Amino acid sequence: MAWLVTGGAGYIGSHVVRAFTEAGIPAVVLDDLSSGIRGFVREDVPLVRGSILDGMLLERAFEEHDVTGVVHLAGFKYAGVSVQRPLHTYLQNVTGTATLLGVMSDRSVDRIVFSSSAAVFGTPDVDLVTEATPTRPESPYGESKLIGEWLLRDQERAVGLRHTSLRYFNVVGSGYPDLYDASPHNLFPLVFDALLDGRTPRINGTDYATPDGTCVRDYIHVSDLAAAHVAAARRLDAGEPLEPVYNLGSGDGVSVREIMTAMAEGTGIPFEPEVAPRRPGDPARIVASGELAARDLYWAMRHTLEQMVSSAWEARRGAAS
Structure with a gap:
């Protein structure tokens, strides 16, 4: 018996897989390696290479590895790019999820942990987002994640x-x-790549209505996130109740300027970030409460900002050497 982790060769997925195996829960990875990295999957973990759109491949994977539960992370994850590629986004994230759920139903696999996103909220008009905050996605990516939540609800x-x-x-x-964020769109790898290339990182907008004028966001450590997946899977295996959605947030947030200061200190490369214009659609603040997840999934922010930076820098620098 094993849990299938779709997208398990990606940055987040590979951390989830290792958390599962270290917790004694057998895992098998399904990934087409379009953005995942083969080396992120340890040799003792089965890897099925292919797409969640391939129902026959899914059927074989469920049969050969006796799949009893699914962590579904596979998908197209770039919100900005999704505006230019909406059909691709919906194909991967909506049709792909529907295909996976169909195979699960056919195979009588009745438990799933779904990778959703803060993008379902769009630009919230509250200081602290909770699970009750209205969802108003502003990109095809955010919409596709919300539809994924609806698909799970309807299958229930x-x-x-x-x-x-x-x-x-x-x-x-x-x-x-040996695990690092290779995304070409996320803040940490963008800053690290700039520093490794001898360029100066930039801040987009310093005139927001926040304490230091830069955007405030929730930043969570990937290992804390992976631990929440293990807790969710264990509760599903035990037949214990779970809420349909949980926000994995810090409750207070960090500004982009604070991130830049921590990066200069953590990397040992002093710099003063360039100031660029605001990016359209960037809200001043998105911070979420993690109280429900703390109650049910033992969610906690176990890493400081300094630890987030230093661990990410060590992994990224190792990949570049």
Whole structure:
């Protein structure tokens, strides 16, 4: 018996897989390696290479590895790019999820932990986002994640699917020296790449209505996120109740300027960031409460900002050497 982790060769997925195996829960990875990295999957973990759009491949994976639960992380994850590629985004994230759920139903696999996103909220008009905050996604990516949550809800009604969706905010750091964030769109790798290339990192906008004028966001360590997946899977295996959605947030947030200061200190490369114009659609503040997740999933911010930076830098620098 094993849990299938779709997208398990990615930055977040590989951390989830290692958290599962270290907790004694067998895992198998399904990944088409379009953005995942083969080396992120240890040799003792089965890897099925392919897409969640391939129903026959999914059927074989479920049969050969006796899959009893799914962590679903696979998908197209770039909110900005999704505006230019909406059909691709919906194909990967909506059709792909529907295909996966169909195979789960056919195979009588009734438990799933879904990778959702803070993008379902769009630009919230509250200081602290909770699970009750209205969802108003502003990109095809955010819309596709919300539709994914609806699909799980509807399958619960139809066939008794047991599920929960974890809404991520900004995932950073590294739990292992060989796992790093390779995204071309996330803040940490963008800053690290600039420093490694001898360029000066930039801040987009310094005139927001925040204490230092820069955007405030939730930043959570990837290992803390992975631990929440293990807790959710264990509760589903035990038949214990879970909320349909959980926000994995810090409750207070960090500004972009504070991130830059921590990066200069953590990397040992002093710099003064360049100031660029605001990016359209960037809200001044998105910070979430993690109280429900703390109650049910033992969620906690176990890493400081300094640890987030230092662990991410060690892994990224190792990959560049």
